[in-house]
Amino acid sequence: MFSMARYRTKVWLYYTSTGLVGFGSLSKPKWPWPLPDGKPTKVSYIPQMAISSRFQGKPKGAKDSKFSRQIMRDLIAQASQHDTDMLCLHVHVDNENAIALYREFEFHEFRERDELGNMKMFRFMR
């Protein structure tokens, strides 16, 4: 709760009539994220998103209607209401379907990895 207050984090739970589909979260940290050229940048940050295992890859049919896409579109729409230059997140390098999802939404990868194998990804918001 302290961390949520500190980074102004909101969490959304997504349901269908058959249960909890997943959740998404979004923070508005006060720290600027320097770009490689050193320019200070206003960021929003996705601390975590997840789809319940029984809803992963669902619903079948049009890719755009998958729950993962619906939640990601919603988080990007929420972030676009912030005065923000970039939307960022961390993901483990082995998390292939998460990385594929983020790339589809125009997230780019930073080259550095932390000691746990996580990398940063970002997308421009304007």
Ligand SMILES: CC(C)(COP(=O)(O)OP(=O)(O)OC[C@H]1O[C@@H](n2cnc3c(N)ncnc32)[C@H](O)[C@@H]1OP(=O)(O)O)[C@@H](O)C(=O)NCCC(=O)NCCS
């Ligand atoms: C990451 C997560 C949200 C993605 O949701 P999902 O419903 O499982 O993913 P989707 O079915 O939409 O798949 C996303 C894309 O990953 C790709 N993909 C799936 N499995 C893959 C694999 N083994 N290797 C490479 N790409 C893969 C596909 O391109 C797929 O897109 P498609 O619709 O064109 O097939 C979900 O798996 C999840 O909640 N995982 C656990 C929590 C987590 O890892 N959260 C992210 C933390 S940063």
